[in-house]
Amino acid sequence: MNEATMIWMILFGVFATIFFVIAGIVSVKGIAEIKELFNDPDLQNND
Amino acid sequence: MNFTPIDWIILITYLSVTIYVGIWVKRYVQNLSGYMVAGRKIKVSLGVATFTATELGTVTFVYFGELGYVTGFSCFIIGILAMIAYTTVGKTGFIIEKLRQYGMMTIPEFYELRFNKKVRVTGGLILFVGGVLNMGIFLKFDGIFLSEVMGFGPQALGFIMTLMLIVVMSYTILGGMFSVVITDFMQYVVLSFAMLATTVIVLLEVDLSLISESVMSGFGSGGFNPIENPRFGWSFIVWILVTNVAAAALWQPGTSKALSSESPEVAKKVFWITGLTFAGRAMIPMFWGVAAFAYFGAGENSASAMPMLLGELVPVGLLGLLVAGLLAASMSTYSSYVLAWSSVITLDVISILKPGGFTEQTKMLISRFISGLIGLFLLVFGLWYQIPETAFQYIFITGTMYTAGALGTVTAGLYWKKANDVGAQAALILGAVTPAAFLLLEKFSASLPAWLAFATDVNIAGFLSFILAALGMVAGSLATQKKYPAKIINEAEISYE
Numbered sequence: 407m408n409e410a411t412m413i414w415m416i417l418f419g420v421f422a423t424i425f426f427v428i429a430g431i432v433s434v435k436g437i438a439e440i441k442e443l444f445n446d447p448d449l450q451n452n453d
Numbered sequence: 454m455n456f457t458p459i460d461w462i463i464l465i466t467y468l469s470v471t472i473y474v475g476i477w478v479k480r481y482v483q484n485l486s487g488y489m490v491a492g493r494k495i496k497v498s499l500g501v502a503t504f505t506a507t508e509l510g511t512v513t514f515v516y517f518g519e520l521g522y523v524t525g526f527s528c529f530i531i532g533i534l535a536m537i538a539y540t541t542v543g544k545t546g547f548i549i550e551k552l553r554q555y556g557m558m559t560i561p562e563f564y565e566l567r568f569n570k571k572v573r574v575t576g577g578l579i580l581f582v583g584g585v586l587n588m589g590i591f592l593k594f595d596g597i598f599l600s601e602v603m604g605f606g607p608q609a610l611g612f613i614m615t616l617m618l619i620v621v622m623s624y625t626i627l628g629g630m631f632s633v634v635i636t637d638f639m640q641y642v643v644l645s646f647a648m649l650a651t652t653v654i655v656l657l658e659v660d661l662s663l664i665s666e667s668v669m670s671g672f673g674s675g676g677f678n679p680i681e682n683p684r685f686g687w688s689f690i691v692w693i694l695v696t697n698v699a700a701a702a703l704w705q706p707g708t709s710k711a712l713s714s715e716s717p718e719v720a721k722k723v724f725w726i727t728g729l730t731f732a733g734r735a736m737i738p739m740f741w742g743v744a745a746f747a748y749f750g751a752g753e754n755s756a757s758a759m760p761m762l763l764g765e766l767v768p769v770g771l772l773g774l775l776v777a778g779l780l781a782a783s784m785s786t787y788s789s790y791v792l793a794w795s796s797v798i799t800l801d802v803i804s805i806l807k808p809g810g811f812t813e814q815t816k817m818l819i820s821r822f823i824s825g826l827i828g829l830f831l832l833v834f835g836l837w838y839q840i841p842e843t844a845f846q847y848i849f850i851t852g853t854m855y856t857a858g859a860l861g862t863v864t865a866g867l868y869w870k871k872a873n874d875v876g877a878q879a880a881l882i883l884g885a886v887t888p889a890a891f892l893l894l895e896k897f898s899a900s901l902p903a904w905l906a907f908a909t910d911v912n913i914a915g916f917l918s919f920i921l922a923a924l925g926m927v928a929g930s931l932a933t934q935k936k937y938p939a940k941i942i943n944e945a946e947i948s949y950e
Contacts, residue, residue, distance in 0.1 A: 410677035411665035414526040418736050421532065422652065425733025428501070428726065429645035435498035436638050443494055 456603045460773030467777040471639060471784065472623055475632040495634060495713045500723035503637035503789070504710040505730055509644065510786030511595040511779045514738040516844035518759030521742020524684055525668035525676025531693055532735030536728055538697030543725025548702035549711040551867050553720045555942075557712055560703055560859060561801035567866040567942055568874040570805055575878055576862065577801030579885050580705060583855035584794045585827060586892075587848055588787075592618065593835030594756060594844055595783045601760035602767075602776060614832060617780065621787040622828045633788045634713070640781030647778030650771055651763060652737055658766045659744040667747035692916040696849060699856035699919075701728070703863060705793040706786075756844060787831075795823040846911045850888045857918035858884025861926040869930075873939045876930030884922030887914045 407415075495503070520528035542549060557563050561580060565573035596614040599605075605613070668676035675682035679690065701724065702708065711720035738759065745753070745762040753761065767775055799820040804810050811819065858881035865872035865880070891914035930939070 407662050407665040408669065408677075411526065411661065411668070414529055414677065415661065417529065417533075417732075418740055421536070421732035421736050423733075425730045425737065426645065426649050428730050429505075429641070432498045432501045432505075432726075433642045433645065436502050436641075439496045439499045440635065440638065442496070443499070 456772065456776075457769045459770050460776065463770070463773030464777050464780070467643065468620060468780065471636055471781070472620060474639065475636045475788075476623065478631045478635050494715060495710070495719070495723075496715055497719055497722050497726070499634055499638060500710055500714055500719060501726050501730075502641040503634045503785075504707060504723055504727045505734070506637035506641040506644065506782065506785035507633075507706050507710065507789035508727075508731075508786070509734055509782050510591060511598050511783040512591040512786070512844070512848075513734070513782070514741075514779065515594040515598050515756055515760070516848060517735050517738040518742035518745065519755045520845050521739035521744075522746045522753075522758045523755050524679075524682055525672045525743055525746070527672075527676060527679040527682040527685060528739050529736050530679040530685070530690065532732040532739070534690065534694045535697045535735060536730075536732040538694060539701045539728030539731050540725045541728075542698060542701040543721050543723070543728050546717065546721045547698075548863055548867060549708060549720050549724060550717045552708070552863075553711055553714060553717040558709075559712075559797050559801055560705055560708060560863065561797060563863060563866065564801075564877065565805075567872070567940060568862075568877045569940075572862070572874050572877045572881070573801050574805055575881050576859065577797050577805075579858060579881055580855045581794055581798045581802065583851055583853075583885070583888075584705065584790070584797070585830060586854070587851040588790045588794075588827075589831065589834040589838060589851075590844060590847060591783070591786065591790075591835070592831045593838075595779075596835070597756055598760045598779065599776065601757050602764045602772070602779070604764055611836060614835060617783060618787075618828050618832060621784045621791070622825065633785070633792055636788065637785040640778075640785040643774070644778040644782050647771075647775045648737055651741070651767060651775055654766055654768075654771075655741055655744050655762070659748055659762075664743055664747040667750075668743065671746060671751055686912070688916050689912045692853075692912055692919075693849070695860075695919050696853055696856060696915065699860035700852060703856055703859045704852065705797060706789040709789070709793055709796075791824045791827050792820075794827060795820045798823055850891055850911050850915055853915045853918050854885045854888040856884075857888070857915075857922040858882065858925075860884075860919065861922040865926045865930070870941070871930050871934060871939050872926060873930045873933060873937045875933040875937050876926040876928075879925030879929035880922045883925040884918050887918040887921060890914065 517528070520531070541547070552560070552563060555563065555566065557566075559577070561573045561577040564576045592614045595617065596609075596611075599613050600609045672682070679685040680687060700707070710723060714720040714723055741762065742759040745758040748762055748765075749758055763775065764772075799816055803819060804816060861880035861884060862872075862877045865876065891911060895911075
């Protein structure tokens, strides 16, 4: 494996990890936000 | 065929749940802002999920995978540029903060606020045409991807395309933005998991040394250095960076997520957090494409190679989840895009042109009807049109048709007091000219005179459109300042939180 491949694969590892970590956090927190959204008393009167 | 009964069960279960939820949410849609921007109630996590899901369709995997297959690691730069652009827009609030503060539902709505109705109609038409052309190939490439991964072959393409369209249209037309946001969230969760599992499998099955050697022997230094790659170079890099900044702030399907946010602060946060994922979003499917190059060699169809790799490597059960995730990705993209374009043509062109306008309920009806027409267009155009260059470049040039003019118009409208409606019209029209010229002229590139050859270089056409749009805004405004003085927005009258 040459040096350029190694550099790109390190960058790939970093950015892929960021992607999946954010996905995990958002998935968990998003469920609570959906519940809040459906219980919002103003939901049907917005304009 | 790669698909087993287990895969079918997973897929059908997922699709059924999506349709049910998407239609059930319709009960929360009572008015126009509920339909178009989910009542502006979306918080950070839902905002990030829906934004990411919208901008990550199966076609995204196809064109990024294709780029990986034809350029090696060089294309990874695109992900980094997108990340820089989106996080910068998010952190600074460039354009999006003000638009959300003003309570806009579409970008052209701002054109009327700052300039006049004619600019709104021009902007709305260009946005609609560019946007619908942009998504014109989505269905086709989704069909190619799915038929390769599932092992059906090209004969099933038309059937798969039609089925996907029916599923998406059913809940988008009925539920609007609420359906889009909730189903986007579901799709985001499934897709993220499927991407993680698939990436691990590709890393385990395709040797990195083989990848390294294949890229070197196939592309030389151009496989690692984007400046040296003949498809890229400096003009490409500058164009992509500028386009990404413009798209981040102004691409209606994405910007509508900011406009649906609970507040301008939430809008900014959604953007910069989503922006952080944009490098991974590109690099993951690109890596699969590079792996496909190493696995199969150079002889495969560039758009099909990566899906073929997945069809071969991904095991039973996970394949069903992957296809469910990718269908989810497509559906989230279609739903947001169709809603965006139907909203624009309804609110910014049709309603404006009719004296007295329409009631809210009528606007929703028109938007739903237009959504259906767009769906039909996708089917016909996708099966018929032959794209120039790679799918990625087609998508970027059609996007540029709108974003070039919009960037000049909105930026100047928000931050330059002398911007007037003549400058705005010039920016919008000139921004659309070179991409449109590219799409038309490239069909006749063999018979064009030498001096016109630059118009069929996609990178130059894209880059030039931004320059012409900016020149149009500045020259048009300054030359007509006395006859058409600039309009000033009274923020105290229109601020909306």
